[in-house]
Amino acid sequence: MPSEIRSRSWPWIAIGVSVAVALFLAMVSPADTVQGELVRIMYVHVPAAWLAYLAFTVTLVGSVGYLVTRKLSWDRVAASSAEIGVYFTGLAIGLGMIWAKPTWGVWWTWDARLTLTAVMFFVYVGYLALRNTADDSRVRAGRSAVLGILGAALIPLVHFSVVWWRTLHQPASLLRPDGPAIQDPLILWALLAGVVAFTVIYVALMVKRIELHRVADRIRDVERSADRPVAGASVTAPELGGGLGDE
Amino acid sequence: MNAGFRSQVAAVVERDLRRERRRGDVVWVTIPFGAMALFLLPLAIGVDTQLLQRVGPGMYWVVVMLFGVLVSVGRASIETDAQRDAVSLLGLDPAAAYVGRSMSAAGLLLVYEIVVGVVAVVLYNIEVIGIPWLALTLVITAVGLGLLGSLAASLVSSSSAGSALVPLLVAPLSVPLLLGATQVYEGLRLGRSILSWMLLMVVVTLVTAIIGVGTARPLQET
Numbered sequence: 001m002p003s004e005i006r007s008r009s010w011p012w013i014a015i016g017v018s019v020a021v022a023l024f025l026a027m028v029s030p031a032d033t034v035q036g037e038l039v040r041i042m043y044v045h046v047p048a049a050w051l052a053y054l055a056f057t058v059t060l061v062g063s064v065g066y067l068v069t070r071k072l073s074w075d076r077v078a079a080s081s082a083e084i085g086v087y088f089t090g091l092a093i094g095l096g097m098i099w100a101k102p103t104w105g106v107w108w109t110w111d112a113r114l115t116l117t118a119v120m121f122f123v124y125v126g127y128l129a130l131r132n133t134a135d136d137s138r139v140r141a142g143r144s145a146v147l148g149i150l151g152a153a154l155i156p157l158v159h160f161s162v163v164w165w166r167t168l169h170q171p172a173s174l175l176r177p178d179g180p181a182i183q184d185p186l187i188l189w190a191l192l193a194g195v196v197a198f199t200v201i202y203v204a205l206m207v208k209r210i211e212l213h214r215v216a217d218r219i220r221d222v223e224r225s226a227d228r229p230v231a232g233a234s235v236t237a238p239e240l241g242g243g244l245g246d247e
Numbered sequence: 248m249n250a251g252f253r254s255q256v257a258a259v260v261e262r263d264l265r266r267e268r269r270r271g272d273v274v275w276v277t278i279p280f281g282a283m284a285l286f287l288l289p290l291a292i293g294v295d296t297q298l299l300q301r302v303g304p305g306m307y308w309v310v311v312m313l314f315g316v317l318v319s320v321g322r323a324s325i326e327t328d329a330q331r332d333a334v335s336l337l338g339l340d341p342a343a344a345y346v347g348r349s350m351s352a353a354g355l356l357l358v359y360e361i362v363v364g365v366v367a368v369v370l371y372n373i374e375v376i377g378i379p380w381l382a383l384t385l386v387i388t389a390v391g392l393g394l395l396g397s398l399a400a401s402l403v404s405s406s407s408a409g410s411a412l413v414p415l416l417v418a419p420l421s422v423p424l425l426l427g428a429t430q431v432y433e434g435l436r437l438g439r440s441i442l443s444w445m446l447l448m449v450v451v452t453l454v455t456a457i458i459g460v461g462t463a464r465p466l467q468e469t
Contacts, residue, residue: 067465115422122419129412130402134469142469143402146462150398150420153454157423 011204015197022197025190041099043190047198048092049117054202055085056124056155063148066141072217073210075141078148080209082127084202089121112161113169120158123151135224137217252343259339259347264354273318273355281314281363285370296372303371304432310363311388312425313418315356319396320413326404331467341463345397349459353393360385377435383445384431391424391452392417398459401466423451 022043032039062078065071096114097107108114127147134140162169267273288306289299334344364385367373375381399416427448434441 067462119419119422122415126412126416126419129415133403133412136469139469142465146398146458146466147402147416149462150455150458 011207014200015204018193018197018200022190022193025186025193029186029190030184035103038099038102039187041095043194045092045095045099046191047194048088048095050195051198051202052085052089052092052117052120053155053159054199055081055088056120056152058206059085059124059127059148060152060155063145063152066145067149070138072137072141073214075137075145076210076213076217077206078145079131079213080206082124082144082148083209084205086121086124086128088198088202089117089124093117093121111169113158116154116158116161120151120154123147123154127151135220137220252340255340255343256347256350259344260351260354263348263351267351267355273359277314277317278359278362280317281310281359282366284310284314285363285366289370299371300373303367303373305429306371307364307367307373308388308425308428310367311356311360311428312392312421313414314363315359315392316396316414316417316421318352318355318359318393319400319417320410331404335467341467342460344467345401345459345463348400349390349393349397349456351393352396353389356389356392357385360389374436380431380435380441380445384428384448387445387448387452388424388428391448391455392421394452394455394459395420395424398455398462401459401463420455423447427451 026040026043029040029043031037058081059078062074062076062081065074066078093114096117100109101107127144130147131140131144134143285306288310292298292302335341368375395417396413399413399420402416403410403412427444430444431441431448433439434444
């Protein structure tokens with residue numbers, strides 16, 4: 001197999017393998033004694049929420065990286081990660097609502113975790129909207145970097161909201177100081193496989209999005225340089241008096 | 248804070264307040280708009296006076312947050328690139344400009360909060376309790392919103408969608424202030440401790456101030 005095809009196909013192979021393993025474990029894991037088959041939504045909901053944290057943390061790193069180094073590659077990392085993060089935050093909220101209806105009896109409740117996750121979603125929707133308002137790459141990068149840093153303050157708030165405000169949403173199942181709360185090893189492995197599969201998807205999407213941003217920036221730069229007048233173009237030769245051409 | 252920085256901040260505050268005196272955006276647009284919103288809400292949810300008394304404080308803070316953003320929106324839409332370039336060429340410290348803009352916005356927001364607050368008390372028959380704590384909450388909220396609004400206005404300055412984008416940026420980030428302000432009133436009403444909510448509001452305000460001052464120069468350079 002030529003090396004170019006190999007390098008193009010590795011993300012799909014990695015996604016295929018990790019998703020297949022995660023799906024298999026999610027299917028063979030036992031049903032919950034209380035929630036029954038509904039618990040399987042957890043294998044998608046929790047990894048999606050984890051990916052939102054990861055994506056917005058990477059956006060923070062990219063934003064700080066841009067402000068420190070002024071290299072646009074950092075901005076592309078931040079923007080790509082924010083796009084993926086918004087998608088997976090929306091997915092986590094949507095799946096959470098589907099899970100909430102049969103278990104809590106409502107699609108939405110004013111729980112601290114839910115509310116803060118929705119707030120985080122809107123902050124990063126604003127981040128993406130802000131990026132669309134500036135044509136110049138450097139202007140866009142500088143401004144969105146500031147919002148990328150400000151928005152990251154919500155990540156610990158969202159995560160610890162279930163600890164600080166004990167409401168309807170259950171506390172963290174995996175990231176706990178006293179170890180995971182899930183006792184059944186098969187459920188735990190299924191959940192971890194889901195997290196790994198989503199992380200692989202994230203990495204593959206990041207590689208593609210960063211490349212797309214790089215190409216888009218290059219096209220924009222070429223268009224802008226084509227529109228720019230050549231130096232001296234505004235200077236025109238003075239017309240000579242006396243009507244030489246008419247005589 | 249040295250004398251040069253202070254005088255620059257004072258100059259920016261003075262400029263913004265002069266502009267407000269000339270244009271009257273807050274006095275003639277934002278305050279009547281906020282009062283009108285408080286007037287309309289009972290028509291939508293019903294004119295049960297007991298219900299209105301219960302939800303009134305929350306309604307007041309929602310109106311303060313959503314319509315208070317207009318103070319920053321106004322500035323984002325009237326400052327031109329040429330004005331910004333002229334100010335930066337004058338050698339004004341970007342951090343001083345940010346602090347000055349935020350202070351003037353906070354002052355105007357405080358006036359807005361007080362006037363709309365009186366309207367809310369009259370329309371919803373809200374019980375006014377713990378006046379010193381409420382006054383402190385009004386000040387912290389005004390400063391926090393002023394800092395957030397000024398930062399958002401800097402982020403969108405000179406962009407075509409600027410004034411439309413400011414509310415989208417400020418509204419989600421002002422949620423901790425909204426929560427803190429409403430819970431302070433609830434705490435005072437029910438005799439519970441309000442210190443944790445005051446602390447939340449102060450921390451959010453300080454974090455915004457630090458990020459705003461720290462990023463003022465990179466933002467000006469863009």
